Amino acid sequence: MSGNAPWRVLLGRSHECGVLDHVVADARAGRSRVLVLRGAPGVGKSALVEYLTRSAPGFQVLRVVGVESEMELAFAGLHQLCMPLLGHIERLPGPQRDSLAIAFGLRDGSAPDRFLVGLAVLSLLAETAEDRPLLCVVDDAQWLDQVSAQTLAFVARRLLAERVALVLAARPPAFGAGDDPWAALPETEVPGLRDDDARALLDSVVPGRLDERVRERIVAETRGNPLALLELTRGLTTADLAGGFGRPDSRPLTSQIEHSFVRRIESLPSGAQRLLLAAAAEPVGDVPLLRRAAERLGIDADAEGTAEEAGLIEFGTRVRFRHPLVRSAAYRAAPPAERRTVHRALAEATAPGFDSDRRAW
Numbered sequence: 001m002s003g004n005a006p007w008r009v010l011l012g013r014s015h016e017c018g019v020l021d022h023v024v025a026d027a028r029a030g031r032s033r034v035l036v037l038r039g040a041p042g043v044g045k046s047a048l049v050e051y052l053t054r055s056a057p058g059f060q061v062l063r064v065v066g067v068e069s070e071m072e073l074a075f076a077g078l079h080q081l082c083m084p085l086l087g088h089i090e091r092l093p094g095p096q097r098d099s100l101a102i103a104f105g106l107r108d109g110s111a112p113d114r115f116l117v118g119l120a121v122l123s124l125l126a127e128t129a130e131d132r133p134l135l136c137v138v139d140d141a142q143w144l145d146q147v148s149a150q151t152l153a154f155v156a157r158r159l160l161a162e163r164v165a166l167v168l169a170a171r172p173p174a175f176g177a178g179d180d181p182w183a184a185l186p187e188t189e190v191p192g193l194r195d196d197d198a199r200a201l202l203d204s205v206v207p208g209r210l211d212e213r214v215r216e217r218i219v220a221e222t223r224g225n226p227l228a229l230l231e232l233t234r235g236l237t238t239a240d241l242a243g244g245f246g247r248p249d250s251r252p253l254t255s256q257i258e259h260s261f262v263r264r265i266e267s268l269p270s271g272a273q274r275l276l277l278a279a280a281a282e283p284v285g286d287v288p289l290l291r292r293a294a295e296r297l298g299i300d301a302d303a304e305g306t307a308e309e310a311g312l313i314e315f316g317t318r319v320r321f322r323h324p325l326v327r328s329a330a331y332r333a334a335p336p337a338e339r340r341t342v343h344r345a346l347a348e349a350t351a352p353g354f355d356s357d358r359r360a361w
């Protein structure tokens, strides 16, 4: 798993790691840095984010992960970012403090002035960085709610001489998507692995010796996308690969990977499938809530183990999918009626008044 797998060396990323090392060094020296890591699904952005957070000793690290099902919840992303800093909110100038408190639902009031919310976040970050340097990382940034994305862009443009680094990892904007909030910010493209690194990754996961031509075809067709190299060849023997992989498939690579996750999900017993669907429909990865919903859905107790053993998900302090494409595969694979049943069970499993965000269910 990219998130909490035992740390291992990334193949072919010395350039990108060097860029990130500079970001950290500049921020440490009091020259704020902002960087957007852009790349296709599965290309290795989260793996680089993981590298970054391990390469900034002495920094306070604030992490935000965009969640597709929270895109409609205004300020959800900013709330994740600022939550650990809210103890300092009283130090902000009154109007900024009030705007932020209203935005986060800490006090009543009419819709806050976005400019003041932006200034409040900027002040909070700058103030925190006076004690020790601050690294803010936003993964899956394409799924931030719009206000949070715009506010972060506002903050990014105004960071100057603070000890702050802000790094966002995002998929490229969808064709025809509205304005990209980070278009004007410094950006690094994360490309597929070079051929020799892609070959090395492939050799590390495919048992036995691969025929040279088959290997070259896989490297070419996956365009060095690590997730595609790992997932589309998963469980296949050299013989399977020679005969199977690379049959003409005109779908984009991402749909092929997602489809391969769908196949793996569909091969599981129905309880594990339902549990994956419920986990996909629940935005924050709340394990006790998911277990209550699972009980209501009559999902047997083995389902968690089965889904974990299949390498698709982990149930730790939070629920963690192996990759965002597993989440979308689990959700899309289910018929609408099944999705409705699961949403209902999640709503019922949420204690009334426990978390008003979830009443939308």
Ligand SMILES: Nc1ncnc2c1ncn2[C@@H]1O[C@H](COP(=O)(O)OP(=O)(O)OP(=O)(O)O)[C@@H](O)[C@H]1O
Pocket: 001, 002, 009, 010, 011, 012, 013, 039, 040, 041, 042, 043, 044, 045, 046, 047, 048, 140, 170, 171, 201, 226, 227, 230, 323, 324, 325
């Ligand atoms: N340089 C690398 N060397 C070896 N494995 C890698 C490398 N980069 C990524 N991987 C592995 O490839 C998989 C996909 O990477 P990752 O999750 O970082 O992609 P991503 O760009 O964040 O995708 P998404 O946009 O869907 O979030 C992970 O299992 C990760 O561990």
Ligand SMILES: [Mg+2]
Pocket: 045, 046, 047, 139, 140, 324
């Ligand atoms: Mg990622």
